[in-house]
Amino acid sequence: MPEALCIGELLIDFVSTTPDVTLAEAPGFVKAPGGAPANVAVGLAKLGVDAGFIGKVGADAFGDFLRETLQQNSVDTAHLIAGETSRTTLAFVATRSDGMKDITFYRHPGADIQLSPDEIDRRYIQSAELFHYGSVSLSHSPSREATIAAIRAAKAGRARLSYDPNVRLMLWDDAADAKRWIWEVMPYADVVKISDEEWEFVTGDVDLKQGIKRILELGVKLLVVTLGERGCYYTNGFADGFVDGFIVNVVDTLGAGDAFVAAMLTQLRQYMDLTALERDQLDPIMRYANAAGALATQKVGVIPSLPTPSEIDSFL
Ligand code: ADP
Numbered sequence: 001m002p003e004a005l006c007i008g009e010l011l012i013d014f015v016s017t018t019p020d021v022t023l024a025e026a027p028g029f030v031k032a033p034g035g036a037p038a039n040v041a042v043g044l045a046k047l048g049v050d051a052g053f054i055g056k057v058g059a060d061a062f063g064d065f066l067r068e069t070l071q072q073n074s075v076d077t078a079h080l081i082a083g084e085t086s087r088t089t090l091a092f093v094a095t096r097s098d099g100m101k102d103i104t105f106y107r108h109p110g111a112d113i114q115l116s117p118d119e120i121d122r123r124y125i126q127s128a129e130l131f132h133y134g135s136v137s138l139s140h141s142p143s144r145e146a147t148i149a150a151i152r153a154a155k156a157g158r159a160r161l162s163y164d165p166n167v168r169l170m171l172w173d174d175a176a177d178a179k180r181w182i183w184e185v186m187p188y189a190d191v192v193k194i195s196d197e198e199w200e201f202v203t204g205d206v207d208l209k210q211g212i213k214r215i216l217e218l219g220v221k222l223l224v225v226t227l228g229e230r231g232c233y234y235t236n237g238f239a240d241g242f243v244d245g246f247i248v249n250v251v252d253t254l255g256a257g258d259a260f261v262a263a264m265l266t267q268l269r270q271y272m273d274l275t276a277l278e279r280d281q282l283d284p285i286m287r288y289a290n291a292a293g294a295l296a297t298q299k300v301g302v303i304p305s306l307p308t309p310s311e312i313d314s315f316l
Pocket of ligand 1: 195196226227228229230231232245246247248250253254255256257258260289290291292293294297
């Protein structure tokens, strides 16, 4: 049984072959595996963690490609289901030079949202020590109910729970609904990572203070706000700080947040009580995660750019 499990979307990103264009301008696209929780699973595996992925693809060539990709990266796919009723979800992506992404999803419906609660293996989940989830799988039923059932199973087991809301408003029928479900699963998390671009939508707070208070009051032990090239801010309610990012020449920012999460989670494994960590323990962890995020911007595509421990060590 894998030590770490990630649940959520696994899909094909068709990434523009030309940088700094809109989707309408993009002349062509390259096929790449995508889906934030799946990226985190690969990120963990590349860092030496025994990781598995729970989700659904279609019983089609793209689904086969995604399964093979996870397997080639040593991610357990025993609970990646190939659904017969819908096709593997697709996303078309163009990234502008300012880091903003232009994305269109083909998911009406896609296989990823067809994962159902009766396909969740609670025993598999309860044996995990780390469980990571997002909010994209909450946007539609039945994957919403499946995700919540899995989160509850992880919480009833011995896992540390990690949550990256990863807001993708275009996937929701309405923004208020997105906000409601994003908050619904917040109290289960031990570690929450939110990017600065998502902060205002999630917390309704331009300033950090009120939002932090609200999240920590739910029982979240460690909250990290990633700030792109500026690094990150963290707080466990006891210690907090900003940790500068690294200056690099960016090739493609896709997956930086997923690399950051995977690297941070591997470093946190050595500590039982996240609320007791002090700055001199958290600063180097966040620096390590910033390095992983920076490295993820150095290659085209997410999975090839997720770093190994030796790549992070030599970068540092
Ligand atoms: P997301 O990818 O989820 O939108 P961010 O853009 O905040 O999240 O990136 C996550 C982390 O990756 C940052 O905290 C930082 O450490 C690193 N990172 C992202 N963009 C850059 C960049 N342009 N230069 C250096 N590091 C970066």
